[in-house]
Amino acid sequence: MTSTTSAAARPAAGLGALLEAVSAERMQATVHELAGDRYAGRRVGTPGGQAAATWLAERLGELGATTELSGFDVANVRELYATPVLEWSTGGKTQRLEHRRDFVEHLASADLAHPHRAPLAAHSDSDLRGRWILAEPSDWARACERAEAHGAAGVLTARATDAEGWMPKMIAGPPTRQVPVIALRPEVHARLAEALARGPVQVTGSMPLRQTSARGHNVHARFPHPAEGDAGRVRVLLTAHYDGVGDDPGVRLPAAADNASGVAAVLEATRILSALTVPAGPDLTVAFLDAEEAGAWGSAHHAPALPPGTLVINLDGAARLHQAASVEAGGPAHALLTTLDQAARLTGLALRAGAMASDNRRYAAAGLAAIGIGMGMPGYQTPVETPDRVEPDTLVAAARLLVATVGLLAARTPA
Amino acid sequence: MTNSTSGGFIGDLAEAFAPPAAGGCCGATATSASEADQEATGCCGSPAVAQEAEQAGCCGQAPAPAGAQVTDATSTGCCG
Secondary structure (H helix, E strand, O other), rough: OOOOOOOHOOOOHHHHHHHOOOOHHHHHHHHHEEEEEEEEEEEOOOHHHHHHHHHHHHHHHHOOEEEEEEEEEEEEEEEEEOOOEEEEEOEEEEEEEOOOOOOEOOOOOOHHHHHEEEEEEEEEOOHHHHHHOOOHHHHHHHHHHHHHHHOEEEEEEEEEEEEEEEEOOOOOOOOOOOOOOOEEEHHHHHHHHHHHHHHHOOEEEOOEEEEEEEEEEEEEEEOOOOOOOOOOOOOOEEEOOOOOOOOOOOOOOHHHHHHHHHHHHHHHHHHHOOOOOOOOEEEEEEEOOOHHHHHHHHHHHHHHHOOOOOOEEOOOOOOOOOOOEEEEOOOOHHHHHHHHHHHHHHOEEEEEEEEEEOHHHHHHOOOOOOOEEOOOOOOOOOOOOOEEEEEOOOHHHHHHHHHHHHHHHHHHHHO | OOOOOOOOEEEEEEHOOOOOOOOOOEEEEEOOOOOOHHHHHOOOOOOOHHHHOOOOOEEEEEOOOOOOOOHHHHHHHHOO
């Protein structure tokens, strides 16, 4: 181990200057890039996703990292291959519903490529053959069983919207049923129930949703370390997933918050930290992960390959800070969490305990100290998850937190 | 324990090891909305997604690929 580094040269001593070097403009440019048309929402296994991985590997390479695209297989990804149709009619009036506003694909749905018209029945009706079944949200699974047993056309259930009236997109879920399943906005569900109580209702619907397999690619980067070969040095891994749920057919889902914002902050922190030459400092690695939206496959692929003792910090969303950043810790992360707390105090960022069901859990489940951080995702997995909604101040707060945390870890490493 | 209104952890650090489900989504923390709104977005822990996920084990999380050490989705502490 090299022990010639003076205290003045170590990161904690110059932490203020490092924090000042964080650039909101660079991070905004990264967010705009990854949310751009050519990446098409960055769903795993798509040309857009692959292009994003390549772009990120190039940026890390420019910073001096050795980069690798590490491939892995992903199964059971839901793909909406056409815009679904849903309309209902009663008393001679037909109402056409809007996808992702009034209804959305249920993740357990069977594929129904073309619109199918059939009468609507209540879940409790005895005659279900050939009919769409209107089921309460708590009853959707039983309704599917009855629909399958009785040869029904499909199941309509309900799902709540977000605060802006959107029904967010997801691409992984429970096993596919044998019947189409469509989730309605609660108000639409209630209107259908009322109409059915008054008289016959006809429903015409399609659900062009299929399951696919895909090839995911993590972007792994490792920076040269002056103390190469020193097994005792602290290893820090910064992660953020770069994949999104992908565009809908003909509709952009830019995935600016989830998680172009997190990637931008990690990339900016990496840019600053990689410029340090600190023999006793942490061994810095970075992973931009694929297929989080499909079930955190990228981190599941990566976690088992990491050396024991690696400290993992995962950032999922850095787009709109609301009072405090959410933090979830897992594995032997007590010391890392204490350092994160100190870094937050140093940078003036409030933290609070909050569930972060993301890649950090894969690393923690593999026995590593892992912390997940979330700082907001306006427009989460909808068409309005756009770059203009990513707040520069939140990006800066996130990048500064990462820089300060790694800087403090470096300062504690015995020289 | 750190109590801070400006920077640092609000509450006990240990809470981060068992955070409340409300406030967190599947890979998201939709802090733009209230916790009630987050329930409505179909986040982890919400009734809507928990129902969908009950057979899969977790929100948007498939079991780890074969051969990986992490093979039990429920071990990741996901919703459902």
